[in-house]
Structure formats: structure tokens, C-alpha cells
Amino acid sequence: MAKYLLLKHYRGAPAPVNNVAMDRWTPTELEDHFQFMRDFSARLEASGEMVDAQALAPEGSWVRYDGEGRPPVVDGPFAETKDLIAGWMVIDVDSHERALELAGELSAAPGANGEPIHEWLEVRPFMSAPPTFTE
Amino acid sequence: MDDVLLRSLTPQVLGILVRRGADFATAEDAVQEALVEAVRGWPADPPRDPKAWLVTVAWRKFLDATRATTSRRRREDRFEDEPAPGLVPAQDDTLALYFLCAHPSLTTSAAVALTLRAVGGLTTRQIAAAYLVPETTMAQRITRAKRTVAGVRLDQPGDVATVLRVLYLVFNEGYSGDVDLAAEAIRLTRQLAAAVQHPEVSGLLALMLLTHARRPARTTPDGSLVPLADQDRSRWDTGLIAEGITILQTALARDRLGEFQAQAAIAALHADALAAAETDWVQILEWYDELVALTDNPVARLNRAVAVGEADGPRAGLAALATLDDSLPRHAAVAAYLHERDGDLATAARLYAEAAHRAPNLAERDHLTRQAARLNQQ
Numbered sequence: 001m002a003k004y005l006l007l008k009h010y011r012g013a014p015a016p017v018n019n020v021a022m023d024r025w026t027p028t029e030l031e032d033h034f035q036f037m038r039d040f041s042a043r044l045e046a047s048g049e050m051v052d053a054q055a056l057a058p059e060g061s062w063v064r065y066d067g068e069g070r071p072p073v074v075d076g077p078f079a080e081t082k083d084l085i086a087g088w089m090v091i092d093v094d095s096h097e098r099a100l101e102l103a104g105e106l107s108a109a110p111g112a113n114g115e116p117i118h119e120w121l122e123v124r125p126f127m128s129a130p131p132t133f134t135e
Numbered sequence: 136m137d138d139v140l141l142r143s144l145t146p147q148v149l150g151i152l153v154r155r156g157a158d159f160a161t162a163e164d165a166v167q168e169a170l171v172e173a174v175r176g177w178p179a180d181p182p183r184d185p186k187a188w189l190v191t192v193a194w195r196k197f198l199d200a201t202r203a204t205t206s207r208r209r210r211e212d213r214f215e216d217e218p219a220p221g222l223v224p225a226q227d228d229t230l231a232l233y234f235l236c237a238h239p240s241l242t243t244s245a246a247v248a249l250t251l252r253a254v255g256g257l258t259t260r261q262i263a264a265a266y267l268v269p270e271t272t273m274a275q276r277i278t279r280a281k282r283t284v285a286g287v288r289l290d291q292p293g294d295v296a297t298v299l300r301v302l303y304l305v306f307n308e309g310y311s312g313d314v315d316l317a318a319e320a321i322r323l324t325r326q327l328a329a330a331v332q333h334p335e336v337s338g339l340l341a342l343m344l345l346t347h348a349r350r351p352a353r354t355t356p357d358g359s360l361v362p363l364a365d366q367d368r369s370r371w372d373t374g375l376i377a378e379g380i381t382i383l384q385t386a387l388a389r390d391r392l393g394e395f396q397a398q399a400a401i402a403a404l405h406a407d408a409l410a411a412a413e414t415d416w417v418q419i420l421e422w423y424d425e426l427v428a429l430t431d432n433p434v435a436r437l438n439r440a441v442a443v444g445e446a447d448g449p450r451a452g453l454a455a456l457a458t459l460d461d462s463l464p465r466h467a468a469v470a471a472y473l474h475e476r477d478g479d480l481a482t483a484a485r486l487y488a489e490a491a492h493r494a495p496n497l498a499e500r501d502h503l504t505r506q507a508a509r510l511n512q513q
Contacts (some may be wrong), residue, residue, distance in 0.1 A: 001244045046279075047275065048245070048272050048275035048276025051267075071389075094244050127494075129308070129498075131305050131308070132500040133398075
């Protein structure tokens, strides 16, 4: 029982094998892709492994403290930012192997020509609560 | 009657329903509903015989559920196939339920969830909160687990070792949400020890009690970890320690050593020391040798290296550590500690920082970062 974040990037991940921008897909290819994603989520819900799934808009701002009594500095978005997160799934699974297996399946989502995208997904373990038996 | 006392009746009531011919999955739902009704109604109107009340209400819920389904005829057919309810003692039912909920066909997380609900009487919401997943996720996990064991008869003998593994994991999960899983694991292990005579059940119960006894001293109020050597031993729970040691001694006298008894013996030797400096590391090392011989577990070997370092000096500990795979969790932390004891502070600081980087949880990372920072200031 461990939680993992499956992270999807707009930018910053290595190029997928089937590398065609989504806006170049046919309507059927798009619908097949969306259906795949819905089915994947439903399957994780049914297996009791789903914790959360969210998508992020590509635009965002950088914010920092600018000293006592001053409004925070807001800047960006910076076009050169290399890493841009598109969204995530949080899963709660029995093993690291299971997390990799699910990420592999998710990466097979269909894209152009109905072929798997082979998209790179980042798999990150959550920091857990400290176990009792460690002393 | 408090919530825990009420929940302790769960396996007995469920066992009675199943012996009357109810299928496990439906009966388990029915018992849950009866528990909810009891929590709501008993404070104002306590029953004279709580168990009889639960059996009556749960059986009625079961019949309602059965009537509500369209497959009524099929269920009735199955009733006729079931053996007539016998006069089996309730403890056998309890034991059978432990076996069923830890059945080898279940994944670990499914076995844990099903045990907490069907034996522990916790609600799905409580279990979900304790494991920080949505309630719907936990509900699905339990439903699938029940489906997985649907074909398993309750009178099939099981393996105590699989049950102990589930209870060990529940205890190890600690405390989050409104359910104290460590306390719940102890309760369920006590109940199991009452249902079956087995030295390893006693060993695990003793290990849990001796470990739980140290909980008040293990963390500061802000959640920081306090290592065993630095703990305020006056805060250890002497009542739990005494109970744990008595249970362990009785188990060891049966001369059927197992890994939990060996771990409990190590915990008992720590508990015996009034100050960290008085710890009998030579005896602890002997128990680690037993433990490694029993399990050949890499984590046991890593902990053994610490004991070697304390018993025979840090150089000997580092030599023991050198034989182990350095990708093991906490390997760098142990190496850092032994190098510090050996006086090589620069190496220790570097290894503490590396260990912090690889720590599996925030409390350990913060602790290891503090160790590295402390040495780097010197």
C-alpha cells in the first residue's frame, strides 16, 4: 500500500514515440483517446486503486514574497520554463511494480492513427508516514 | 458500551450469520448496518444482551437484503445446500474469519481492508480515512476483496502466518485519521491470541505491546522523531512492557521460536535498560543472529549491523555492513551512524545527507538532515 503520482507533462518529458500534436488528430482519434482515459480511470476506481486525478491549465504565474507590507511579486509565465506539468493521477497500489505497470498502460493511450502514443510519464512515490517498526 | 467493545462482537455475530447459511459478503454488510444502528440507538436504549441484539438485527438486515434482490430463488436454493447451523464455539468462527480475510488469494491491501471491516468492525469511511484514500476507493477495494473470497468456505483451515502479516502491517501503519491503527492491531491480535494457541501470535502481540509502550517517547509534540537512545525512558509505558514480557516468556517457553518472538525478545531487552548505556547489546546481537537465521531478511541484517557496532565497536559494525547491498533502505543512515561513532565525522555528515535524500518519509528526512547539519557545524 503505497501512493504514487503519475505525472504528465506538456513540456519537459522526452519526446513520445507517436509524436503528433493533439490538434492534428482526427476527431475519431481524439474521441478514442478521451474514451481510453475515462476507461482507465474507471478501471482504477473499480479496482480500489484510484486516489485522485486532475488536469492543470498550461498557463500559470510565478509568485514570491517581496518584503514586509509589499504585495508579492508576480511574474511569468516564462516561455523558457523547461518543465510544464499537464496533470496527474494519484494511485494507491500494493507495490512499486504495480505503479510502473499502470503507468505503462496509461502511456499506451491511443493517439494519431489510433496507435499508442508511448508518452513518457513520470512516476514518483509519495513520502509516507513513518512506520512504527524502524528503531 | 463503548465503540471498541461493540466492535469486538463483530466477528462473533458475523460467524453466527454465516453458520446460519448467509453468504459472507451479504452477511458482512448486514453486520455493518446493525453496528451502525447500535451506535445510534444504544446510548438511549441499551440492550440487555448486546450480542443477541446484534444477531437479531443483523439477521433481519440480511433477510431484507436477500429479499430485495431479484435472485431470491437462487439464494434460497443455496440455503438448502448449506450445512445446518452447528454448535461450534464462537471462537472458532472468529479464527475462521481471520483466515478468510487474510486469504492468500487477496492482495495485501485488500486483506488489510477486509480484516479491519469484517473482523474489526470499522466502517469503510474510517478505514479510508486511516489510509488516506477516498471512501469510494476503499469501498471498491472491500467489495472486490469479498468477491475474491466468495468461493472460500469458512470452515477451510488457514495459515496463521498470513494473518500475522496482515496484523503486522496494520500496526506498522501507525496513526492517522480518527482510528488508531496501532491500537486496533493490538486489539485484533489479542482477540486472535484468545482464539488460537500459537507462539508466534503471542510473539507478535508481545512485539506490538513492547513497541507501543515506547510510543509516548518516540516523537516530540511537533512530530520530530526521537531515536531510541535519546528517548525519555520515564515516558515508556511500564504496564505494557510488563504485559509484553510476560506474554513473550510464556511463548518462548514453548520452544518453537519464530521471527516475531525473536523481534519481541530484542524489544524486551531494550525495554529492560533503564538508560541507553545499560543496553545489553551482546544479548541483542545474539537475538539478531537468531532472527537472521530464521528469516534471512535484509532489513534484519541491517539492524544486526547496528547491534554489531554497539556490541563489538563501530569498525566491526561497518565490516558487517560492508557485506550488505547498499541500495537497502536506511543503509546510508546506518553507515552514517557507525562512521560517526568511529570518529569520521566528515564521512558521517556526507552519508547522513545522502540518507536524508533517500528517506522514505518526511519525519525521517528531517531527522537525518538535522544529523548532517549538526556534524557540518562542528
